[in-house]
Amino acid sequence: MVAAALSFFAACAALAAEEVPRKAEPCVVCHGPGGNSTDPGMPSLAGQPAQFISMQLYMFREGNRKDPQMSPMASSLSNADMNELAAYFSRQKPAVSSHKTAPENAATGRRLAERHYCVQCHGPALMGQQHIPRLAGQQREYLRTQLRGFKASTRFDMDGNMTSAAQLLSDADIEILADYLSGLDGPAPSTR
């Protein structure tokens, strides 16, 4: 009886959520249901700006950005596929971040984000805009890997700004920033 009720509620919840388009099925295997990743190394796509998602897919396919998993995934996508996937994931509600920022990193993290101009492009709340990704609530290990990649000039960079910004980050700064950003909650889902 309880099990039946639970499965009824689960079915209702599934109906309320947007149906996963077939094209997005391979994506959610790694990026999580609705693009909300639970893997620390795998970025969340839910609520990311559509232009960010389509541009990254494009750059993976074209070979500008390289990743052993993503490059082959993107290789067979058409531009229209990319636009469709971007539209779907940008519509999904980002889950409340499960990462808790270490208390000593909260204020330091914010200071670093301001001093190194993160907030200027990614926005005051680090929510991203246009082709610029949302950092708030993103998986920590993923953020750390990207920042290290930018610092080492190995991560694809559209215009050099991220590579330039990462040069003065110490390894400790990168740890603090990743910890701080990952723990940020996005806005309430209803405002999204």
Next chain:
Amino acid sequence: MSVSVGNPSLARAVSRLVAALLALGAFAAHAQLPAKPAAAPTPPPSWQQGRSAEQEKSTLHPFAIHVTGKPAKELPVDKLKVPAGFKVEVWVDGVPAARSLALGDKGTVFVGNRQAKNVYAIVDRGGKREVKTVLKGLDTPNGVAFRKGTLYVAERHRITRYDGIEDRLDNPPEGKVVIDNLDPSKAPGHFWKFLALGPDGKLYFNIGAPGNIVMPNYMQASISRVDPKSGTLENVAMGVRNTVGFDWHPQTKQLWFTEHGRDWLGDNSPSDELNVVTRKGQHFGYPYCHQGDTLDPEFGKNRSCAEFTPPALKLGAHVAPIGMRFYSGKMFPAEYRNNIFIALRGSWNRTIKQGYNVTRVSFDDQGKPKMQPFLTGFLVDEKADPPMWGRPSDVLVMRDGSLLVSDDHNGIIYRVSYGKK
């Protein structure tokens, strides 16, 4: 340091003396050493460089293109307007980031871009157009130019030539480097290049300023030319912040070019420019003087605008003029002959947006230029973010006299024609 002395005790004394002197020297050096300098701060993002303290909270920002493109059927292309008697239509869509245009001898339209790595070719077969990816894996292949069977491509750092490419679009030849090492610093800034062939057979290209308002080095903020036969490189114009469109007057053969003025001097300052080179090596003012009459608040302090060549026409603040071509076709009415069409791809750096159209520049009897909008309808709401749905980025006069207009925001090329055609 080595000391060679025969007597051991003298040697010890000498070595003590040397040690003492060294210690003294070390001390003196230490005493003069300033406190450990603070690490240089991270520079602001390149597009924000040059903001004043009051502008620190500004929400103005550049607009990013849809690099994957948008199909024309999803866009309000029916809102595009041209003067009476003219017609505008979508010529082709699905050309990612379509920007610079060049026309092949056999009618192929080659398309370069700033954000992608490919060069595209569009083949028109009886009104049905096919988009082919002809070159792959290039670095910012913005500049494309064509002459006598050869396509030239300007990447961020070099210019290459592809001989006979129009006969083998499906199996293009290997590129041969004309000139390399044009971007040794690999830093943010205006690193994408426009490319055109002059009446002298030389390849003309820009090397933009390395930021919004910074002191350029000897090869930056310039128009240069290279002789594809000899490889000889020369400066043609200096003090050019960034030009990504130029053409030669069909009669005077003088080089005209559009130029983007600096950002963050206010909604109405400075104006972007239409310039003409009347003498090789002329200096057009950057970073000292803008729009021919406005000294830069930082770099202009010890200079006068009289030192520099003023613009032929002020095009408006922040309108971002990109491609420009003289109209040499025969389809449009006679008064359009030798007029200039300019694609305005901005503005973003003003609170009330303007531009986002193709502007026509005509000349009066005294040769004085004046401008009026020609193709409009991209700008929807001058206060919105974004204010537009498309952005004209280059223009090209076709052999039938029609005008192609690229829109890199959506990856679309439009065609403007006149009369029944």
